[in-house]
Amino acid sequence: MTDMKWIAHAQDGQARAGILQTAHGDVPTPSFMPVGTVGTVKAMMAESVRATGAGIVLGNTYHLMLRPGAERVRKLGGLHRMMDWPGPILTDSGGFQVMSLGALRKLDEDGVTFNSHIDGSKHRLTPESSTDIQHALDATITMAFDECPALPATPEHLAQSMERSMRWAARSREAFVPRSGYGQFGIVQGGTEPELRVQSVKALMDIGFEGYAIGGLAVGEGQALMFQTLDVTAPRLPTDKSRYLMGVGTPDDMLGAVARGIDMFDCVMPTRAGRTARAYTERGTLNLRNARHAEDLRPISPTCPCPACTKHSRAYLHHLFRAGEILAPMLLTWHNLTYYQRLMQEMRAAIMGGTFEATAQKMRDDWGRGDWSLDEWPQPRLPPVP
Amino acid sequence: MTDMKWIAHAQDGQARAGILQTAHGDVPTPSFMPVGTVGTVKAMMAESVRATGAGIVLGNTYHLMLRPGAERVRKLGGLHRMMDWPGPILTDSGGFQVMSLGALRKLDEDGVTFNSHIDGSKHRLTPESSTDIQHALDATITMAFDECPALPATPEHLAQSMERSMRWAARSREAFVPRSGYGQFGIVQGGTEPELRVQSVKALMDIGFEGYAIGGLAVGEGQALMFQTLDVTAPRLPTDKSRYLMGVGTPDDMLGAVARGIDMFDCVMPTRAGRTARAYTERGTLNLRNARHAEDLRPISPTCPCPACTKHSRAYLHHLFRAGEILAPMLLTWHNLTYYQRLMQEMRAAIMGGTFEATAQKMRDDWGRGDWSLDEWPQPRLPPVP
Numbered sequence: 001m002t003d004m005k006w007i008a009h010a011q012d013g014q015a016r017a018g019i020l021q022t023a024h025g026d027v028p029t030p031s032f033m034p035v036g037t038v039g040t041v042k043a044m045m046a047e048s049v050r051a052t053g054a055g056i057v058l059g060n061t062y063h064l065m066l067r068p069g070a071e072r073v074r075k076l077g078g079l080h081r082m083m084d085w086p087g088p089i090l091t092d093s094g095g096f097q098v099m100s101l102g103a104l105r106k107l108d109e110d111g112v113t114f115n116s117h118i119d120g121s122k123h124r125l126t127p128e129s130s131t132d133i134q135h136a137l138d139a140t141i142t143m144a145f146d147e148c149p150a151l152p153a154t155p156e157h158l159a160q161s162m163e164r165s166m167r168w169a170a171r172s173r174e175a176f177v178p179r180s181g182y183g184q185f186g187i188v189q190g191g192t193e194p195e196l197r198v199q200s201v202k203a204l205m206d207i208g209f210e211g212y213a214i215g216g217l218a219v220g221e222g223q224a225l226m227f228q229t230l231d232v233t234a235p236r237l238p239t240d241k242s243r244y245l246m247g248v249g250t251p252d253d254m255l256g257a258v259a260r261g262i263d264m265f266d267c268v269m270p271t272r273a274g275r276t277a278r279a280y281t282e283r284g285t286l287n288l289r290n291a292r293h294a295e296d297l298r299p300i301s302p303t304c305p306c307p308a309c310t311k312h313s314r315a316y317l318h319h320l321f322r323a324g325e326i327l328a329p330m331l332l333t334w335h336n337l338t339y340y341q342r343l344m345q346e347m348r349a350a351i352m353g354g355t356f357e358a359t360a361q362k363m364r365d366d367w368g369r370g371d372w373s374l375d376e377w378p379q380p381r382l383p384p385v386p
Numbered sequence: 387m388t389d390m391k392w393i394a395h396a397q398d399g400q401a402r403a404g405i406l407q408t409a410h411g412d413v414p415t416p417s418f419m420p421v422g423t424v425g426t427v428k429a430m431m432a433e434s435v436r437a438t439g440a441g442i443v444l445g446n447t448y449h450l451m452l453r454p455g456a457e458r459v460r461k462l463g464g465l466h467r468m469m470d471w472p473g474p475i476l477t478d479s480g481g482f483q484v485m486s487l488g489a490l491r492k493l494d495e496d497g498v499t500f501n502s503h504i505d506g507s508k509h510r511l512t513p514e515s516s517t518d519i520q521h522a523l524d525a526t527i528t529m530a531f532d533e534c535p536a537l538p539a540t541p542e543h544l545a546q547s548m549e550r551s552m553r554w555a556a557r558s559r560e561a562f563v564p565r566s567g568y569g570q571f572g573i574v575q576g577g578t579e580p581e582l583r584v585q586s587v588k589a590l591m592d593i594g595f596e597g598y599a600i601g602g603l604a605v606g607e608g609q610a611l612m613f614q615t616l617d618v619t620a621p622r623l624p625t626d627k628s629r630y631l632m633g634v635g636t637p638d639d640m641l642g643a644v645a646r647g648i649d650m651f652d653c654v655m656p657t658r659a660g661r662t663a664r665a666y667t668e669r670g671t672l673n674l675r676n677a678r679h680a681e682d683l684r685p686i687s688p689t690c691p692c693p694a695c696t697k698h699s700r701a702y703l704h705h706l707f708r709a710g711e712i713l714a715p716m717l718l719t720w721h722n723l724t725y726y727q728r729l730m731q732e733m734r735a736a737i738m739g740g741t742f743e744a745t746a747q748k749m750r751d752d753w754g755r756g757d758w759s760l761d762e763w764p765q766p767r768l769p770p771v772p
Contacts, residue, residue, distance in 0.1 A: 038705070038709045038711065039702070039705065040706060040711050040713040042711065042712055042713070043712040043713065043716070044713070045693065045713065045716065045717075046697070047693075047697075067705065067708060067709055068680070068701075068705040072680070072681060072701075072705075075681055076681070076683065076699060076701050076702065076768075077683075077768040081768065082698075082699075082701075082702050083702070084697040084698060294454070294458070295458060295461055295462070297462065297463075307431065307433075311432070311433075311470040312470060313462060313468075315454075315458075315462050315468075316425070316462065316468050316469070319424070319425065319453065319454040319458075319468075320425075320426060322453065322454075323424045323453055325424065325426050325428065326428055326429040326712060326715060326716070327426040327428070327429065327430070327431065329712060330429070330431065330712070330716065331431075382462075382463040382467065
């Protein structure tokens with residue numbers, strides 16, 4: 001292998017199925033990347049993440065540079081070895097998270113100075129240092145350092161910000177050390193201004209990356225505006241490189257994004273929901289703290305192969321959340337990540353089979369129907385206690 | 387099978403190796419029971435508890451009767467099915483925990499009235515209701531309801547308390563419903579008064595149980611006094627029934643207790659320590675929060691087969707505890723329970739081989755030597771980051 005490659009397997013409308021080939025293994029797309037902020041997907045052992053079907057995970061440069069520190073991660077053998085995840089890892093550039101620090105950060109043309117949210121210590125990120133840090137972390141996929149403006153913003157502000165991000169993208173590319181099977185993705189910016197997105201795509205393609213991300217969305221603009229932005233952006237990206245929609249999203253968001261030609265996603269939703277008793281199912285979401293689950297002997301979903309569903313009842317999970325037991329987020333995170341991976345597998349199969357639109361419509365219909373009634377899916381009968 | 391039986395396999399001095407045969411499987415002894423307070427061994431999936439080598443776990447009547455409630459556990463198929471633990475389960479009687487509520491409880495000859503620590507609601511436990519609740523939980527081993535006085539206490543108080551516990555033991559036995567492979571253990575009381583312990587043993591043997599526990603110890607009296615009490619108590623117990631020292635203890639406590647003829651233990655130490663960064667090893671304990679572990683690429687122990695040791699470094703665990711990640715207690719609880727089970731296996735093998743005293747002395751010596759030096763056990767060399 002010389003380069004990181006994305007190979008198309010099938011296309012159905014704009015929806016694409018393919019495979020991303022990396023130094024750390026192949027990843028079928030569409031692909032969802034569980035978020036492993038500081039070197040762990042919260043409440044999950046790495047082998048359990050693998051068992052959900054995940055092929056690639058995400059790490060956060062901002063969090064890792066502060067704790068345990070990029071140089072320490074390097075000494076520990078890199079992120080793969082440290083977290084026992086031999087598969088591919090994508091790291092963000094730190095740009096998005098530094099921006100969300102608000103008053104704690106100061107932006108200039110060269111980069112961003114900020115104070116740690118942990119101890120207030122002063123740090124600086126530039127396109128060069130972000131790229132170097134991601135190298136020290138041993139990221140399979142390095143993200144270009146960008147500025148991610150909060151929405152809504154004026155077109156003038158969005159234009160200046162996008163143009164700076166494009167200058168930073170060129171500097172990030174310059175700082176990137178090519179290695180076999182490793183790659184770097186550029187990030188399209190421009191807010192919800194179609195013209196800026198088109199310019200940004202062009203600027204990134206002039207630089208040339210192994211893949212292209214769409215940033216600056218899922219920051220409060222709403223699904224309709226996000227989809228409109230994808231409609232002008234995705235078709236202009238190279239057809240032979242993977243496309244990653246950053247920080248997205250709900251199952252419905254991902255369905256709409258895949259329909260618009262997106263291949264990769266990351267989001268804290270399934271893991272965060274796993275810690276707050278919210279379960280994703282093919283029939284929408286459930287709150288397991290709700291009293292209606294207290295004596296429900298059914299699993300969360302009748303078809304899910306995860307341990308929460310094959311070994312335990314909703315009633316047990318309800319009890320664990322009420323009692324504040326660590327096992328509750330452990331089981332529900334596993335379930336939610338399994339749901340997200342199954343969703344990717346079903347979308348992929350539908351694209352390969354040329355039935356994406358029908359499959360997507362059925363998924364949306366099922367989400368809309370809500371939780372299974374007891375008529376549809378009766379409680380299992382248990383043998384009497386001896 | 388008609389009864390729960392304990393079969394002797396070997397004896398070395400007073401130390402015994404044997405097997406406890408129950409409706410839910412056999413348990414080699416000496417045996418340590420991980421504590422699964424409210425239907426989960428904290429931070430562990432049931433199959434991971436099994437993977438540590440544990441053969442039996444403990445549940446707490448007090449906690450389970452309050453949440454989710456005994457009747458609800460029964461509706462969920464009993465504790466085994468609810469927590470996915472098909473093996474034997476021992477439940478305590480609630481006596482010890484109710485006593486430790488202090489001002490929240492009121493004792494009379496018939497039982498104890500108390501207020502829930504969760505919502506203040508009023509509850510009552512008697513020998514009969516405790517036994518019924520343990521039946522509803524489907525406990526493989528039911529414990530007699532007893533009073534566990536705080537130490538130090540006057541001989542008069544200890545005598546009155548022990549005598550009441552013996553009356554309660556008889557009532558507990560009366561309320562117990564014999565079932566094939568299930569059993570009930572009586573609890574020897576009498577504080578640190580040898581004469582009272584002797585009387586208590588006699589009273590329980592007159593009633594007759596499938597096993598005998600020694601209660602009222604490990605409540606602050608110190609190891610020397612605890613061992614003295616075992617010296618007068620254990621030799622008077624039936625040789626053909628298992629003996630359980632409740633709430634004990636440190637590895638050194640268990641070594642001394644096995645030497646005095648004890649077969650079974652339970653304690654929150656390995657699980658609690660797993661949540662507070664304290665690791666048990668054959669060379670004593672380590673605090674993984676300590677800065678000296680921050681770049682230590684060695685696992686906690688060079689010989690431990692648990693995932694924390696086979697997949698991760700001390701440095702990673704240090705990082706996870708510093709960052710407050712759920713994976714930290716998950717991994718360290720697994721390690722500590724594995725250590726406790728290995729200790730039991732080594733004691734058992736030594737008893738079978740007739741080398742218990744020499745093995746025990748070597749263990750004590752090793753604990754005393756402290757953590758491995760880098761000369762003894764150098765850091766592993768990692769391949770350079772690409």
